Amino acid sequence: MDFKRLTYFVAVAEELHFGRAAARLDIAQPPLSRQIAQLEAELGVQLFDRSRSQIKRTQAGDALLVRARDILERLDRTKREVKRIGEGAAGRLRIAFIGSASYGVLPELIRTFRSEYPDVELALSALNNAELKTALIERQIDIAFARPALEDDEIRCDLIHQEPLILAVPAESDLAERDELILAELKRETFVLYPRRPRPSFADYVLKICKKEGFIPGSEVLAQDYQTAIALVSVGVGISVVPQSVSQSDRHGVVFRPFEEGNLGTAISLAVRRDNQSVHTNQFVTVAQKFARKVKKRSG
Template sequence: MNTKQLTYFLAVAEELHFGRAAERLDIAQPPLSRQIKQLETELGAVLFNRGRSAITLTQAGERLLKRGKSIMSQLEDTQLEIRRLGQGAEGRLRIGFVGSATYGILPNIIKSYRASYPEVNLSLVPMNNAGLHRALVSRELDIAFARPALKDSEFVTRPLIEEPLIAAVPDNHPLSSGETLDLSSLSRPNLVLYPEYPRPSYADVVLGFCEAQGIDISRRVWTMDLQTALSLVAIGEGICIVPGSVGTSQRNGLRFLQIEPALGHTSLSVNYRLDEQGLHIRNFIQIAQSVSRNMP
C-alpha cells in the first residue's frame, strides 16, 4: 500500500460514493475503482460492501479509515516539520560564547534572532576559546563567539566588533575618583588575569599589551573566568583589564576607567564550521552581522 492508494481509499471511505470520490480526486471513476480493487487484493481484505444503491465500509475498511487518517495526518505534520526545518524556522542551535560577550553585542543578537525565529531552540553555553574550539571540532556546538577569533582552517570567522581595553578597579582604589587610569603610573600593579589555562589566552593578549608599554606585570592573580576576576577586583585583590563593553554594566564594588594612554583593542568574532551548510546557521550569522553593523 502506498500513499496514493491510501489517499484514494480515504476519499471513497469518506464519500461512500465512487463517483463523488472520483470528482473530489479529479480522476475518472474506472481508474479509481481499479485502484481500490488492487488495494483490496494487496491487503487481502474487502474494504467496502458494494450494494446496488450504496456502499458501506467493512470492519477492515473501518479500521483502515481510522488508521489511514492518522497516517496521513502524521505524514502531513512530518512534511510541514521538515519544510520548516529546511526554511530555518524550527530546530535548534547550540551556541558557545566567551563570558565577556554577554556584556555587549551577544544579548542583542539573541533578541533579534528570537524575534525572527521564535520556534528555534537555542542552547547557550559559556566557554573559553579552547573549549569553543574543541566543541566546534567535535560538532558539539554550531556557533562560537570568540575573542578575538578561533584559528582553524576548517572554521569560518566573521568579525563583529572591536572595542578598547579598559580597567576594572575597586571602587575604593586611590585613583578611582577620576575617569581615566594611567597604568604606567602604578607601582607594580596587581593584575587579575583570566583564564589561567589553557594558554595562550585572552590573558596573554593583555600581558602582551602591558609589556609593549613597559608596564610592570610581575604581580599576577590568576583565575578561570571573567566573573570571578571581577569579584576578586571588587574585594580589592587587584585590577583587571577587560573589554570596553564590560564597563557598560555597573557592579557593586567596582569602577570602570578608560586607560590613558590607550593600552590596546580587543575584538569579538562569530565562528562556525566551513562544512556547515545549514540554513539555521546562515540565518543566525546574517542577523549577527546586521546587529553588529547597527551597533553605535
C-alpha cells in the same frame, strides 16, 4: 500499505461513492476501484459493503478510516515541519560564546535573530576560546563568538564588534576615586588575569599591553574565567583589564575606570566552519553581518 492507497481509501470512505471519490482525487474511477480492491487484498479484509445503489463501510473500514486520517494528518504535519526546517524557518542552532560576550552586543544580536526566526531553537553555551575552537572543528556547535578571533584553516571569522578595554578596580580602593587611570602607573598593583588555562589567552593579551607600556605587573593572580576575575576584584584581590561592555552591568564591590595609554581594545568575532552550508548557520551569519554594520554605524 502505501500512503497514496490510504489517501484513495479515505476519499472513498468519506464520499461513499466511487464516482465522487474519483472526481475528488482527479483520477478515473476504474484505477480507483482497483486500488481499493488491492488494499482489501493486502489487508485480507473487506472494507466496504457494495451494492448497486450504495456502498457502506464495514466495521474494518470504520476502524481504518480513523487510523488513516490520523496517519495522513501526521504525514502532512511532518512534511510541513521538514519543509520549514529545510527552509530555515524552524530547527535548531547551536551557539557558544566567550563569557564576556554576554555583556556586549551578543544579547542584542540574539534578540534580533529570534525576532526574525522565532521558531528556530537556539542552544546557547559559554566556553573559552580553546573550547570554542575544538567544539567548532568537531562540529559540536554551529557558531562561535570568540575574543578576538579563532585561528584555524577550517574556520572563517567575521568581526562583529570592536571596543576599548577598561579597568575593573575594587570599589574600596583609592583607584576608584579617580575618573581615569594611567596603566603604566599601576605596575605595582596585583593584576587579576584570566583564563588560567589554556594559554596563550586573553591573559597574555593583557600582559602584552603592559609590556608595550614598559612594565610587567608586580604580581599576578590567575582566574579561570571572567566571572571569577571580577569576583576577586570585588573583594580587593587586585585589578583587572576587561572589555568596556562589561561595565554596563553593575557589580557590587567593583567600579570601572577608563584608561587611554596602551588601550589596544578588543573585539568579538563570529566564527563558523568554512564547510558549514547549513541554511540555519547561513541565515544567522547574514543577520549578524547586517547587525554588525548597524552597530558600527551607530557607534561611529
